[in-house]
Amino acid sequence: MYYGAYWPAEYARFMGRPEDVSSAPFTDQTHFLQLVLQAIYNERAAQLLYRDLEVRAExxxxxxxxxxxxxxxxxHERLLNQLYHNLTGQHPQVANPPRKEIPDFQTxxxxxxxxELEAVELYRDMYLMTSLTWVRDVMIQLLTDEFEHSTRFSYIRAEL
Structure with a gap:
């Protein structure tokens, strides 16, 4: 069985490398939860912007x-709300962002x-903060969706 550069924790233990084994599901759960709240806020802000962009699209x-x-x-907002609730047992308390003035469609x-590219980086960093597979599954779904959005927007920009 070949694992390349990444060894499952049980094999690292077998190979005598205890520094590779971590039983903690998060590197910093408090920080992770703060990032979830920030991500919820960002997703809401994106929704407001995209509503306005759709109206202006030609x-x-x-x-x-x-x-x-x-x-x-x-x-994404729904998934992040569920994630926060599953990890804390509480519903996230996040303020609604203000609607930003759009100078022009291209800007x-x-x-x-x-x-979108910043969101990809955020979700990648969050992915790396946990060893919980179900949390990582959510992060990879968010990350790939955000990357897809940047591609879609890049294509629209190339058309203008």
Missing amino acids: TPFQKRQIRHAYDDEVK ALRSAFED
Whole structure:
């Protein structure tokens, strides 16, 4: 059986490398939960922006791409709320972000593109903070969706 550079914890223990074995499911659970709350806020802010972008989009293609990202952001907020509740037993308390003024479609689209890339990095970092498979599954779903959104927005920007 070959595992490359990544050894499961049970094999690391067998190989006599106790420093590779961690029984803690999070590197810092308090920080992880703070990031979940920040992510919920960010997902809500993205929803507001995408509603405004969809209204300003000029073609059906642009509207479809933005609507797809909006629908995913709604799903992400729900997943993050469930994640927080499952980890703490409490519902997250997150303020609603203010609606930002959009100067023009192109500028707002660029901002959305950059925000999506930042979200990819956030979810990647959160993925690496835990060894819980079910939490990692949520993080990888969020990460891949956000990367897809950046690709969709990049394509719209190339069209303009």
